[in-house]
Amino acid sequence: MTPPPRKRRADAHRSRAAILDAAPRVLDADPDAGLEAVAVAAGVTRQTVYAHFPSREELLFAVADRVTEEAVAVMDAVDLDAGPAADALMRLLDTGMRAARRYPVLLQRISALPVGPQAGRDQHRPVADRIERVILRGREAGEFDDRLPVDWLVAATIGLGHLASEERDAGRMSETAAREALRTSLLRLLDAADGADG
Template identity: 40%
Template sequence: MTTRPLRADARRNVESILDAATTCLARDPDASINDIARAAGVGRVTLYGHFENRAGLVGAVVDRAMRESEASLRGVDLSGDPAAALVRLIEASWQVTLRYGALVVAAERSMPVAEMDAAHTEPRERVRRLLERGRAEHRFRTDLPVSWLLTAMHTVTHAAAASVYVGELADAEGARAIAATMLGLLTPPGAVVPDVAALRSVR
């Protein structure tokens, strides 16, 4: 009889901690365990009872954020012209990135590379399929490995998030900057790089 309420309390504590950590880390990637525990309304002992260390907590926050992000990105229309589809995907992904603010920066500072890669498995596969279709339809270059192009897009996206955090790039400019950079990289040698604004109306 006494275990059910405790389990429910534990679940509520975990959700409160994850919510608080998401908010704190989105605002400040260096937010401390004390900051997060205070925002969650729990003590350090309670927090450490659920998460072994700060890196583990950041990993759990990223895992939940990625699941929520995937739920919204699955609805992006990737049919039609691959270049236009890429712009739509980048713009939708950027809105997700903005929602979580500096969490991207916190994750890069705290999580092992292998864990970061694992968290991005589904998004990478979505982009991989689009890149391979674009190559098959002669819209994207074929002289560089898809794996390298994937790494480039991941790096450019995270660089844009970091630039927004330090004030080098305005929030509203992020998606266009990523799309323009990637279209410049992906366009076959000798072909004209398409304009991002023009592609927004293409299906």
């Protein structure tokens, strides 16, 4: 007797969640691990993994979405409406970078995947929305200059955040130096009013 459709959907949902829980850990520890290793860690069969993710690339994109969701949850726990906008922006970026550090090897592999410009924008959209919100708040409060397009500032903020992480991960800058370089660069980019505390 086959289980009813609702139970099959619930089982499929649990299997997918188990795969996405296991895959970041497995693939960060060994980026070349096969889907069999992910299946074992998830407690499902290899066929179940393929049923949800027909290719390794699809699994990696789904994992990227999951890691982004985790980072956004951490960012949302930071009060983006409290204090100067420059401080809120750095809190947001700090929490995002800490979340990304959970899976450094995996994220490097994911960032090397070929994606089109729209897919890249879509992938960063949840983070970009939060950065935009803080930048607009800073403009309204007179903390940030309004001469450059907001979309440009958001993209530049994301790019500088990635650069700071890469410099730190490569050992070219300490955590403190990378954070300070990021803050200084962003404040200059935003033409922020002097006096924002760090």
